[in-house]
Amino acid sequence: MSNIAERNRQLLHFIVLPTLLLTVVLLGGLRVDAHTKQFLFLPPPLVTLLSAALLAVLFLRAGALELHRWLAIEQPLLVNAAHLLTLLALFFASAQAFNSVLPEQGLLHGMFSFLFLWTLWTNQFAAFDARRLLRSLMVLFGTAFVLKHLLISGLDSPKGSWLGRLTATVLQGVSITGPGFAPATGYISFVALAIYVMALMLVMPPPVEVSSSSEALLLGDSVARTDSLNPRPEDNQN
């Protein structure tokens, strides 16, 4: 039984987790043009890389990422290399998650970028643990998703919603939104964010030590349940 659990843990840690993160990297920049229905792959803008860097620091400060468990001199080179790639995938997945909910251009691009950076910067000085950080990120991305794909996309609607007409009247001559995208873009973004949150649950260690897997299940917290997925130096010894 422990052999099976061990193998599953290894599979999740070395194969499933990087796959999830890289899928976010792939989908985070994918848009579908409203008119031609063609794919557009947008690489992460500089501001999303900066946001991802701030988020990485936040992960470390909150203890969501315990770097000494991921990269350690005692671990074999193969394990360190795999972990390094996973961490890189996490960084770019974070950047693409921001890219996914950031308006592409116009006034709102600037506003969203500023708000992301401001939130991440102020969070650097707040007391966080892994669980609270995960919830905070879910709220941050959830809010940005709703604003971009539900409210702002209405501004681009060909029929023109009342919100669109009102905003166009208030901000005459100012480009507030970017190019129009098909509704499929919102679905793709939703899937990308869902996968990102799922991957974060696999990455983050529990806020409190859980002594056994049964106890973890009793806690009913997905974060706690992932205790066994985090790299432990003793697991990685061959």
Add this chain to the structure above:
Amino acid sequence: MACCFIIQVGMNKRVIQITGLVWTIIYALGIIWIYATQPRSLKEVATNTQLAAGVYEVNQEKFNNGLGLFRRDQFRAAREEWAAADPAQHDPRTQFYVAYSFYREGWGRTYDDDQLFKEGLTAVNRAIEHAPGGSLTVDDPDLQMHTATELKVELEEGTERSWSDLNPMKLFRQRK
């Protein structure tokens, strides 16, 4: 017995780790490639994959259909067929014919259509770019220009402005 079990577990771990590492690298490279090539549809993803794998081939039936239309002076229809035959615009011979169709459609006794000639120039440049060694010869008795370089020069001259454009003898020139 216990020793064998420990060795087997260690082996499994190593296999999973190596598989994970290799898979992560391949997937990451695939994503970089997709963002670099910017495919616009799933069909284009498949075409680009064929190109990368070196198994890309022109649809010969559609190419021949296009050739038939070209010989009947139905240039736009011919280009539609060739676009379907060579969706990646990677086959030098097809791109040569595309350029030639722009030349013949844009050619005029008194003046040439600059826009069509420019599109022809783009197509012939693609043909030269993808031709082995940058040199392409098409043995087609129906054509009067057989190399991509000849066609390119003809298209370039057609888009240039010079005093020779006012030469009345130009009225007697023939389409190639």
